[in-house]
Amino acid sequence: xxxxxxxxxxxxxxxxxxxxxxxxxxxxxxxxxxxxxxxxxxxxxxxxxxxxxxxxxxxxxxxxxxxxxxxxxxxxxxxxxxxxxxxxxxxxxxxxxxxxxxxxxxxxxxxxxxxxxxx
Amino acid sequence: xxxxxxxxxxxxxxxxxxxxxxxxxxxxxxxxxxxxxxxxxxxxxxxxxxxxxxxxxxxxxxxxxxxxxxxxxxxxxxxxxxxxxxxxxxxxxxxxxxxxxxxxxxxxxxxxxx
Numbered sequence: 728x729x730x731x732x733x734x735x736x737x738x739x740x741x742x743x744x745x746x747x748x749x750x751x752x753x754x755x756x757x758x759x760x761x762x763x764x765x766x767x768x769x770x771x772x773x774x775x776x777x778x779x780x781x782x783x784x785x786x787x788x789x790x791x792x793x794x795x796x797x798x799x800x801x802x803x804x805x806x807x808x809x810x811x812x813x814x815x816x817x818x819x820x821x822x823x824x825x826x827x828x829x830x831x832x833x834x835x836x837x838x839x840x841x842x843x844x845x846x
Numbered sequence: 847x848x849x850x851x852x853x854x855x856x857x858x859x860x861x862x863x864x865x866x867x868x869x870x871x872x873x874x875x876x877x878x879x880x881x882x883x884x885x886x887x888x889x890x891x892x893x894x895x896x897x898x899x900x901x902x903x904x905x906x907x908x909x910x911x912x913x914x915x916x917x918x919x920x921x922x923x924x925x926x927x928x929x930x931x932x933x934x935x936x937x938x939x940x941x942x943x944x945x946x947x948x949x950x951x952x953x954x955x956x957x958x959x960x
Binding site: 731748758760762768769770771772773782783785816818821822833835836837838840842845 | 866876877879881886887888889890891894934938946948949950951953954
């Protein structure tokens with residue numbers, strides 16, 4: 728069964744360093760997402776990406792964050808200068824092309840996540 | 847409460863019993879989904895119910911949706927120890943812009959004792 732894969736599973740970095748989290752979405756999916764989950768808290772939406780551009784982002788997704796689809800398979804999240812509060816699980820998700828409004832199912836398939844620890 | 851709040855926060859039952867989890871939300875939605883998360887793992891989609899549906903079944907799962915009360919429930923029948931996980935409801939809003947971001951609730955931690 729196709730799945731979303733994320734690497735690395737655990738990333739440890741020093742505060743102020745740049746990190747890149749990588750994701751390979753399901754191959755025929757066209758919508759890509761990043762979410763994060765701080766330990767013990769809700770899963771929070773960061774950004775969605777479609778047709779090679781950001782389609783939506785939350786207030787969490789500030790100038791320190793960026794996303795890229797550098798080739799036909801990878802989808803990356805970059806944090807330019809990590810802060811302690813960036814420590815969290817980061818989940819990538821993808822979904823098939825779907826219509827808008829009530830006809831869209833919008834089932835998102837999640838990767839296993841990358842645990843980011845900022846020291 | 848925020849969009850997508852589940853209750854109870856934690857639920858402990860014996861194997862074979864039924865588990866019921868509830869979710870409330872605040873805005874109009876396209877559909878509501880339930881996801882499961884094993885400890886330290888990613889989210890796994892369980893079931894989706896559209897805004898014009900009232901009840902849906904999938905195996906041992908039964909989901910109801912009451913749009914007038916803006917609430918949903920997830921029932922797991924004949925629970926098993928392997929059902930131990932956190933369960934989240936997720937909604938996407940009814941908008942014309944095609945917004946696809948999911949809003950997750952806080953989750954219910956289900957513990958099924960063997």
